[in-house]
Amino acid sequence: MKILILGGDGYLGWPSAMQLSAYGHEVVVVDNYLRRRMAQEQDVDPLFQVANLHERVRLWQAHSGKKIEVFIGDLTDWDFISDVFGKVQPDAVIHYAEQPSAPYSMIDRKAATLTIQNNIMVTANVIFAVREFSPDAHIVKIGTMGEYGTPNIDIEEGWIDVKHKGREQKFLYPRQAGSLYHTTKVMDTDMLWFYVRMWDLRVTDLMQGPVYGLVTDENENHPELYPFFSYDELFGTVLNRFVAQAVVGYPLTVYGKGGQTRGYLNIKDTLNCVRLSLENPADKGELRIFNQLTETFSVNELAERVQRVGNGMGLDVEIKSIENPRKELEDHYYNPVHSGLVELGLEPNFLTDEVLAQMIEIVVEHKDKIANHRIFRGTKWA
Amino acid sequence: MKILILGGDGYLGWPSAMQLSAYGHEVVVVDNYLRRRMAQEQDVDPLFQVANLHERVRLWQAHSGKKIEVFIGDLTDWDFISDVFGKVQPDAVIHYAEQPSAPYSMIDRKAATLTIQNNIMVTANVIFAVREFSPDAHIVKIGTMGEYGTPNIDIEEGWIDVKHKGREQKFLYPRQAGSLYHTTKVMDTDMLWFYVRMWDLRVTDLMQGPVYGLVTDENENHPELYPFFSYDELFGTVLNRFVAQAVVGYPLTVYGKGGQTRGYLNIKDTLNCVRLSLENPADKGELRIFNQLTETFSVNELAERVQRVGNGMGLDVEIKSIENPRKELEDHYYNPVHSGLVELGLEPNFLTDEVLAQMIEIVVEHKDKIANHRIFRGTKWA
Numbered sequence: 001m002k003i004l005i006l007g008g009d010g011y012l013g014w015p016s017a018m019q020l021s022a023y024g025h026e027v028v029v030v031d032n033y034l035r036r037r038m039a040q041e042q043d044v045d046p047l048f049q050v051a052n053l054h055e056r057v058r059l060w061q062a063h064s065g066k067k068i069e070v071f072i073g074d075l076t077d078w079d080f081i082s083d084v085f086g087k088v089q090p091d092a093v094i095h096y097a098e099q100p101s102a103p104y105s106m107i108d109r110k111a112a113t114l115t116i117q118n119n120i121m122v123t124a125n126v127i128f129a130v131r132e133f134s135p136d137a138h139i140v141k142i143g144t145m146g147e148y149g150t151p152n153i154d155i156e157e158g159w160i161d162v163k164h165k166g167r168e169q170k171f172l173y174p175r176q177a178g179s180l181y182h183t184t185k186v187m188d189t190d191m192l193w194f195y196v197r198m199w200d201l202r203v204t205d206l207m208q209g210p211v212y213g214l215v216t217d218e219n220e221n222h223p224e225l226y227p228f229f230s231y232d233e234l235f236g237t238v239l240n241r242f243v244a245q246a247v248v249g250y251p252l253t254v255y256g257k258g259g260q261t262r263g264y265l266n267i268k269d270t271l272n273c274v275r276l277s278l279e280n281p282a283d284k285g286e287l288r289i290f291n292q293l294t295e296t297f298s299v300n301e302l303a304e305r306v307q308r309v310g311n312g313m314g315l316d317v318e319i320k321s322i323e324n325p326r327k328e329l330e331d332h333y334y335n336p337v338h339s340g341l342v343e344l345g346l347e348p349n350f351l352t353d354e355v356l357a358q359m360i361e362i363v364v365e366h367k368d369k370i371a372n373h374r375i376f377r378g379t380k381w382a
Numbered sequence: 383m384k385i386l387i388l389g390g391d392g393y394l395g396w397p398s399a400m401q402l403s404a405y406g407h408e409v410v411v412v413d414n415y416l417r418r419r420m421a422q423e424q425d426v427d428p429l430f431q432v433a434n435l436h437e438r439v440r441l442w443q444a445h446s447g448k449k450i451e452v453f454i455g456d457l458t459d460w461d462f463i464s465d466v467f468g469k470v471q472p473d474a475v476i477h478y479a480e481q482p483s484a485p486y487s488m489i490d491r492k493a494a495t496l497t498i499q500n501n502i503m504v505t506a507n508v509i510f511a512v513r514e515f516s517p518d519a520h521i522v523k524i525g526t527m528g529e530y531g532t533p534n535i536d537i538e539e540g541w542i543d544v545k546h547k548g549r550e551q552k553f554l555y556p557r558q559a560g561s562l563y564h565t566t567k568v569m570d571t572d573m574l575w576f577y578v579r580m581w582d583l584r585v586t587d588l589m590q591g592p593v594y595g596l597v598t599d600e601n602e603n604h605p606e607l608y609p610f611f612s613y614d615e616l617f618g619t620v621l622n623r624f625v626a627q628a629v630v631g632y633p634l635t636v637y638g639k640g641g642q643t644r645g646y647l648n649i650k651d652t653l654n655c656v657r658l659s660l661e662n663p664a665d666k667g668e669l670r671i672f673n674q675l676t677e678t679f680s681v682n683e684l685a686e687r688v689q690r691v692g693n694g695m696g697l698d699v700e701i702k703s704i705e706n707p708r709k710e711l712e713d714h715y716y717n718p719v720h721s722g723l724v725e726l727g728l729e730p731n732f733l734t735d736e737v738l739a740q741m742i743e744i745v746v747e748h749k750d751k752i753a754n755h756r757i758f759r760g761t762k763w764a
Contacts (some may be wrong), residue, residue: 117499124498151551162542167533167715171556172556176554176579177572185574187502191569247464
């Protein structure tokens with residue numbers, strides 16, 4: 001299958017490209033290095049430098065014997081995206097090409113505007129390009145569990161039957177996102193759902209929880225093929241951040257009460273979920289939604305685990321509750337259904353002590369590159 | 383109260399400006415004439431030419447002795463909107479400044495892109511400008527009943543309590559819009575709802591049904607103060623179109639079965655709803671939603687009424703069902719709650735035979751300017 005990966009330079013885009021290439025698919029990656037530029041501008045370089053996409057593709061070919069094609073350009077630009085789709089004519093499109101940081105989207109008006117314009121216009125252009133060049137292509141869109149927020153009822157997989165005054169209607173599960181970034185993903189969903197109904201698009205929306213880790217089957221023992229690993233507040237996911245903080249003796253930053261509960265998954269499972277979705281595509285005219293997580297933890301539970309495993313490895317890990325810069329519930333009901341991907345064949349890689357120890361070991365190797373001032377800046381939600 | 387009307391040149395913006403000025407408010411109107419340019423480009427001029435905003439403000443002053451201030455510029459441009467908000471420091475903002483046509487948004491990719499970029503970025507800029515310059519200002523946003531679509535359960539006023547597996551949560555009423563234009567209004571709501579929660583904005587969202595008519599208390603017997611009256615498929619609302627078709631003997635274009643039911647209101651009631659909302663503002667941190675309609679009709683019912691009243695006035699009105707260019711249900715449940723604005727004091731102007739006859743009389747005066755080729759073009763939804 002010919003697969004176009006939009007945002008192929010990212011934390012998840014690049015590992016997906018390698019896995020799908022390893023599985024025999026013809027892979028094309030597209031990126032404009034927006035994520036790299038934002039990190040530079042905000043002075044939050046990742047843990048180690050990562051080669052550019054052309055270079056990584058060469059490294060991958062040396063390692064695997066397989067080719068990946070690269071296009072560098074801005075997907076909000078119709079001339080560029082139509083050129084790519086016209087040349088590639090993909091069977092499937094994976095849409096990772098978004099400004100992916102909730103705190104970044106809350107910094108100021110300019111960052112908010114960039115987030116809105118990039119995320120909405122890339123999604124719109126993907127819809128128009130699929131319609132024009134590959135109307136049967138399967139769009140796999142990376143959504144986020146953050147679209148749902150923290151409702152007081154169970155979170156179903158994308159849809160809910162509402163009974164009201166003796167009548168019944170199936171709706172998209174109502175969303176109430178916790179950041180502007182997450183809100184742009186809700187808006188993406190609005191647009192995709194509309195055009196699925198109008199143009200019979202074929203879409204899978206993967207409502208993903210925070211991802212952790214950096215080792216996959218394709219890059220194990222090949223650090224030159226690792227993705228970005230961010231440990232800063234803007235681009236680092238919470239467990240990755242806690243691991244880096246543990247390594248340098250920076251007290252783990254628990255926001256407020258620490259009861260915030262979310263659904264997490266190993267980066268290996270992200271890749272498997274995306275691949276399983278591609279191998280079992282949605283129907284034409286279907287917006288299929290899966291909740292992409294394997295287990296839920298509160299922030300306190302994550303911090304305690306990192307502390308326990310870290311201390312067992314000779315680190316001296318402290319946990320410190322700080323004033324919550326976000327506006328969110330710190331103690332709430334959270335019960336998301338997540339059986340759809342398991343039914344497709346997902347075999348979860350849970351967060352064991354061994355997995356955590358492996359992450360800590362890798363980060364320890366880069367300990368001297370961690371700059372403490374990058375860890376926390378307290379971007380405020382209000 | 384100092385009121386900033388964004389989109390003050392439009393079908394509803396200008397009549398609102400006059401009414402609020404007549405009621406003693408200090409009114410400032412802003413527009414970039416986008417609606418006029420789109421109509422020119424698409425060759426769908428309104429029934430009669432309308433003076434530009436500066437000229438209309440002079441006409442209004444000559445008539446009423448009251449001043450309205452004008453700014454001409456593009457609200458997607460932060461430099462412009464921040465200049466306006468900085469100078470005006472409004473107590474309330476009425477946000478009409480959107481590409482308002484469902485069929486226009488479905489013409490092609492360029493029209494869709496314009497709709498998305500204009501509507502989303504104006505709304506975002508309004509949010510940022512209020513936050514920066516007038517954080518206590520009341521935003522009255524013109525939404526649309528079209529955001530809800532045609533669900534099989536009653537349409538509540540913006541919110542719904544969902545009971546699910548023994549638990550309960552209040553949600554924004556789930557939306558499934560019927561055009562890209564309507565979808566951008568859903569996206570606007572997503573953004574407003576997010577920032578209401580984060581920044582304690584004060585917002586009223588008026589979910590308005592199709593409006594008809596052109597005579598208001600302020601322009602009665604002053605045709606030079608009439609708003610645009612469009613009779614074409616792109617910018618004409620259905621009843622206005624049917625009246626023009628009846629006048630020139632163009633069979634009333636009923637799409638498909640004609641069972642499509644919507645909630646309608648007289649332009650006078652739109653103005654009253656907006657004014658009542660301003661006089662009774664939402665609280666800080668409240669997204670207050672009203673369904674703004676006074677009665678529901680199916681398309682067949684509207685066509686039959688125009689036929690009956692028109693024939694009674696000596697016209698020869700035919701009704702013709704044509705293939706539906708839209709993708710929509712032609713026969714469906716429709717029961718919207720709309721008591722909130724009545725509780726605020728709205729006294730509806732219903733669609734009586736007299737109201738319809740007055741509309742027909744005015745359009746008859748301009749009969750020779752109606753170009754039949756402008757009436758229908760069949761912009762397809764799919």
